[in-house]
Amino acid sequence: MLKIESMTKIFGGLTALQDVSFSISAGDITGIIGPNGAGKTTLFNVVTGIYDPTSGKVYYDGKDITGFSPEKLARLGLVRTFQGIELFGQMTVLENVMVGLHTKSQSGIIASALKLPAHLREERQIRERAISWLEFAGIADLAGMKAANLPFGKGRLLEIARAMAVEPRIILLDEPAAGLNSRETSDLALLIKRIKDAGITVALVEHDMELVMGICSRIVVLNLGHKLAEGTPRQIQEDEQVITAYLGEG
Numbered sequence: 001m002l003k004i005e006s007m008t009k010i011f012g013g014l015t016a017l018q019d020v021s022f023s024i025s026a027g028d029i030t031g032i033i034g035p036n037g038a039g040k041t042t043l044f045n046v047v048t049g050i051y052d053p054t055s056g057k058v059y060y061d062g063k064d065i066t067g068f069s070p071e072k073l074a075r076l077g078l079v080r081t082f083q084g085i086e087l088f089g090q091m092t093v094l095e096n097v098m099v100g101l102h103t104k105s106q107s108g109i110i111a112s113a114l115k116l117p118a119h120l121r122e123e124r125q126i127r128e129r130a131i132s133w134l135e136f137a138g139i140a141d142l143a144g145m146k147a148a149n150l151p152f153g154k155g156r157l158l159e160i161a162r163a164m165a166v167e168p169r170i171i172l173l174d175e176p177a178a179g180l181n182s183r184e185t186s187d188l189a190l191l192i193k194r195i196k197d198a199g200i201t202v203a204l205v206e207h208d209m210e211l212v213m214g215i216c217s218r219i220v221v222l223n224l225g226h227k228l229a230e231g232t233p234r235q236i237q238e239d240e241q242v243i244t245a246y247l248g249e250g
Helices: 040-047 070-076 093-102 109-114 117-137 152-164 182-197 209-215 233-237 240-247
Strands: 002-011 014-024 029-033 055-060 078-080 170-174 201-205 218-223 226-231
Touching: 002 040, 014 040, 014 055, 014 218, 029 040, 029 182, 029 209, 040 055, 040 170, 040 201, 070 078, 093 117, 093 152, 117 152, 117 182, 152 170, 152 182, 182 201, 182 209, 209 233, 218 233, 218 240, 226 233, 226 240
Parallel strands: 014 226, 029 201, 029 218, 078 170, 170 201
Antiparallel strands: 002 014, 002 055, 218 226
16 A cells, blocks of 8 residues: 655765665554664655655555655545644644544635535534544543643544544554553554554554554564564564664563
């Protein structure tokens, strides 16, 4: 579904990615792991159009999407979240998800300003769909709370719910478990599994090895900008190069 081919990204004299190639199959949960500075977030930034690659290509369903803007990629069904939670703090939880749905709104400026029947009908539909995504993420009971007042772990679930409201075909999660406690990480794992069960492909950059090994069907390991290994969780756990570079002898 997603293919990265000979990807290289150089910032001045720093090579963040060097000739990285791998594929993500439809319906899989693929983990991308590696030490800090391995190039994981840079890879996501290239795939999602935030950075242009120095060389290499990104293919989505066989189509070259290299350099496409994040907005264009979202319309194609490829979305992402970021390491830092980015919410509209003064909006409610429900309104944050409605923002994601408004990207597909058909109402024009005049219809919205005059509150024409078609616009009001669409707003009701958007609200209902937003509530359904909050239910999907397990936070519908928090719909009326301001996003700024959410506990950190719930904010992470809201960010994912908002991304899901765009109805993606593939979602890229950048360190979704960062800052979460063990209970919140368990809730996150269940949500990611529900996303997969809904037919949506998942790729995640993550440092929590218990989470990665527990939910991913395939793992790609980066180290110093290079692809070090690729395989099933069991193959990665037994790979001597990975043990030495990242997982540790224990």
